[in-house]
Amino acid sequence: MEPRVILALDFGGTKHTAGVLEVRALWNYSPSAQPGEEITPGVTGELWTAVRREFAPPGSSAQTDLRLMFDMASDLLAGSRPAAIGVSFGGPVDSQQGVVRLSHHVPGWENIPLASLLWEEFGAPARVDNDANAAALGEYRFGAGRGCSSLLYITVSTGVGSGWILDGEPWRGHGGMAGESGHTVVDPSGPLCLCGKHGCVERFASGPYMAADARELLARHPEQGALLRALAGGDLEKIDARMLSQAAEQGDELAWSVLERGARALGTGIGNAANLVNPQRFILGGGVTKSGPRWWETVRAAARSTALPEVEVDIVPARLGDHAPLWGAVALAQDLVTQGSQTERRI
Ligand SMILES: [Zn+2]
Incomplete structure (x- = not known):
């Protein structure tokens, strides 16, 4: 056979x-x-x-x-x-x-x-x-979700996308639109997102949007972000999420402020999802999640402060890359x- x-x-x-x-x-x-x-x-x-x-x-x-x-x-x-x-x-x-x-x-x-x-x-x-x-x-x-009966997987890279497992089965939603966690609004008076709404998680936390935010800050504050400018070799178009976390790690406050805002928005979105659905675990993957322990701490703290005290919020890195x-x-x-x-x- x-x-x-x-x-x-x-x-x-x-x-x-x-x-x-x-x-x-x-x-x-x-x-x-x-x-x-x-x-x-x-x-x-x-x-x-x-x-x-x-x-x-x-x-x-x-x-x-x-x-x-x-x-x-x-x-x-x-x-x-x-x-x-x-x-x-x-x-x-x-x-x-x-x-x-x-x-x-x-x-x-x-x-x-x-x-x-x-x-x-x-x-x-x-x-x-x-x-x-x-x-x-x-x-x-x-x-990273083995042994869980429910989870939300979130990828944070070029965009922010996610998928649900509920009671051991994928939950695609009515019309297949479940998991649009990237367009959870965390600040209705925030900046415009590509989806047409304001202050979405993706608008703050995705790689390209963070890079754009960093460029804007650098243009507005010529005296700040020296490390980030140096890493980009003076060409601000080269800035991406990886460069931001590199600069932040070396102590660049401007780079960290952008990453922190993204991490806080993501954590707030996660906290809201936890209040709404109460899954056993949140699993985060994608390039932006390689932004170091400070980024993870910020995500976890924001999620913790958004969720009710009784709602457990377990946030772990993806394992399958x-x-x-x-x-x-x-x-x-x-x-x-x-x-x-x-x-x-x-x-
Ligand atoms: Zn959006």
Whole structure:
């Protein structure tokens, strides 16, 4: 009998990842098989038969993205038919139908029936979800959310996105719009966000907005931010979130003031979410979360002071890094395999 494998795909905005692993190996690593076992991303990495990541060429479209991904997957599968396919997509999807609604970065993705296309190409059932939900599912099953029954995963990078797990299941909301924590308003009189509202978490805490805020402060206060200016080599356009945290770490007060404002906004949003839903854990991933212990302390303190004293607020770093959506894709495929075998047993 040929080994039963899972195909996991992550369509990022600029980079695409495909991975193949054996179903049997996955069961051995499943939390229910080995309760209490700590799994680090390095160890779980050994699960994979093969993983490949490629950057999308400039000017790519849905067609070129699909071709690139299908070619990578075919190479990795080397002729074997997958038992199931899980897909994380960096944009809104109709996960019930397996249809991509659109991509905010790449043209041509409007209403692409991705699950059907994968069925035609690989002859296997596929489940598709957006990257935030997939990452939440990945962390829940393989990362920092293991053992929790409810969590909110939040990625803080170019934007602020999130995914819910409630009672052990992804919660996508009516219309699939749950998890827009980035557009939780924390200051209605605050600056304008790209969504058209004022004072959203994303407006304060995302990398590009913090960089823009830093540039504005530098322009207004020529006597401040010497360290940050030096790091940018005088070219303020080079400033990004990483540079901000570097400067803040070296004592640049202007850089820290921007990071602190972002961290406080994020923490306030988290505190509000805690009051509303009371999940067991909040898991934070994305580049901005690498801003050092002071940033984390500020997020936690703001969340703590926003939530009611009786509401527990446990905020931890993500464990699966950039690969969280890919792990979520594995979980989606794993569920298909489980359901498939249950159906077979019933027959
Ligand atoms: Zn907004």
